[in-house]
Amino acid sequence: MARAGLSPAAIVDLALRIADEEGPAAVTLSAVAGRAGVATPSLYKHVRNLAELNTLVSVRVMDELADRLREAVLGRSGEQALRAFMDTWRGYVTAHPGRYAAMVQTARPELTEAGGRLVDIVLAALRAYGLEGTDAIHATRCLRAAVHGFAILETAGAFGLPADLDDSYELLTNMIISGLPKPARDHAGGSATT
């Protein structure tokens, strides 16, 4: 009875904490309700269902990551910006592996939107690098694929051999940077999901 002060945001907070502490599989409505000190059905007053909670969590994670990336790239350009971008991404993942793994990659519109904000940052970094238009889109996709692929495999413990992961990631970074289409002198703006 004693109002628990819940809200969608508060519920997402709890879900994130669970993901961090017990892994993404532990993010269930019962678990969230338990932490909130509330009966499970009460959550439905704030969130449509589990699927919606999952996308809210994903949006939150993407935005959080986007904020850090924006800040990291701020004031840098060219190669410096790209290196900061890649380091920050991996830093976020290793700092919050459960949270990152809880991020769902389904083609829901809300996610596309949040993904767009993320992509915009990459595009901005690439624009500062001199890339735009179709070239920039291709480059963004490659960057995302490489960074996200590395992140997923690393958090899954899929890299078993005893070679230093930082070195591997540095190689990846260099591959991406040196493989980008040649910087040209020009600018323009894009958005949405690559």
Next chain:
Amino acid sequence: MARAGLSPAAIVDLALRIADEEGPAAVTLSAVAGRAGVATPSLYKHVRNLAELNTLVSVRVMDELADRLREAVLGRSGEQALRAFMDTWRGYVTAHPGRYAAMVQTARPELTEAGGRLVDIVLAALRAYGLEGTDAIHATRCLRAAVHGFAILETAGAFGLPADLDDSYELLTNMIISGLPKPARDHAGGSATT
């Protein structure tokens, strides 16, 4: 009563068919039992539990992919081998997106083993390229990260903008290939998971 001729392999077959046709989320024991024309608990005579089924499925997918990759790389070397490798990987993913998505990335020993077979193929291709030792491990990780990241994002529909995906993948391929440490003349053998 009339023996249904089940076996772990047959169950995995059904699970794969479900993943292909209805997506990875539809792979439940009930669904598999339904297709097998059997009551759900009967499956436990062949498979320990759902988790085990999932890893069996993953192993199957990894091995299937490894077979195709091995064949594709066979007889090629250097850049040719790497291009064939990358094309074949993506070809497999686009041909069986549900199956690929059903592949779980957890650090279970059986998976590590299957992953090792896959990694060996990459290492072999890289050895033909002139890479070995630590350099080869780092390169393998980058290759896996890039290819797997692209595959996941593509099957998830995360690439929304209207630029050609083949072109993006070709850029990724070129990035990887041109970013590899310089080929040297020498050889040796490795194994397990990078």
Next chain:
DNA sequence: CATCCTTGGCTATGTTCATTAGCTTAATGG
């Protein structure tokens, strides 16, 4: 102050899955 009504809790209930236990029957091999 009294009353309303929206909001956010609750309990009760139903569904789907995974999983275990224990029974029964088909196949097989001495």
Next chain:
DNA sequence: CCATTAAGCTAATGAACATAGCCAAGGATG
């Protein structure tokens, strides 16, 4: 032919998601 094992089955339990409908908290309004 029978004994054993393997492979089905039904029944039952428990977790989790979800819906329906009740009831109180507490702010807005007279």
